[in-house]
Amino acid sequence: MKRCPRTTAVAVLAMLSVMLGAAPPPSPAAPPESTKTPVAETKADDKKTDDPYAWKSLFDAKTLTGWKAPKFGGEGEVKVEDGMIILGLGDGITGATYTGELPKINYEVTLEGKRLDGNDFFCTTTFPVGDSPCTFVVGGWGGTVVGLSNVDFYDAADNVTTNFHDLKKDTWYRIRIRVSDSKIEAWIGDDKLVDLPTEGHKFSIRWEVDLCKPLGIASWCTKGAVRDIRIRKLKPEEVKQIAEETAKQKG
Secondary structure, eight states: OOOOHHHHHHHHHHHHHHHTTOOOOOOOOOOOOOOSOOHHHHHHHHHHHHOTTSOEESOOSSOOTTEEOOOOSSOOOEEEETTEEEEOOOSSEEEEEEOSOOOSSSEEEEEEEEEEESSSOSSEEEEEETTEEEEEEEEETTTTEEEEEOBTTBOTTSSTTOEEOOOOBTOOEEEEEEEOSSEEEEEETTEEEEEEEOTTOOBOOOGGGGGGOSSEEEEESSEEEEEEEEEEEOOHHHHHHHHHHHHHHHO
């Protein structure tokens, strides 16, 4: 059999190594696996951690740290149970108010709420609109009214945002409120129930929820539960897009 020239050369080199007393060259080894995080992943993790527009949790699901239970008069007990803030059944308002720092404009807040007992609102949320407060009522006036209180001094039962929604007991509902320079929007699940430009309108609250400022969640003669409360700032491009959409709404 005719030998391959490369094979012959290798054999000669190996023979010379033995004659000279040198160890044969080691065969190539696979490069060791890196124990370092790839640069791209490190940057992504850093970006995620430092992102000023990332969602921030406002409730640790264990304690009322960062929250207080205002004394409205006739309120029910406020406590944490099974990862939820329970708003006890009271004779009037029962609520929990966030005590940490918050953006006043160009942000959105989301939470899940459930009516456990009673027939009125159970996760009504008061929030800042610049220097003014406003409230997104969920299931008021007997259990079905949804809207903002107040708009131009009229409450959720009697203004341009008045809506109705079937809200069952023992059912979790995802609430989302978005406040930008241009408008206030609010959803229950996938249903967008508020879409109101801020220009030309005056926003305020009913006196009953005054102790919920600047951000608070309340029930009325109803036992409610809330969980997964989060907030984030809107990105500049989102604010711009919302402004463009609002301009089109106005025609």
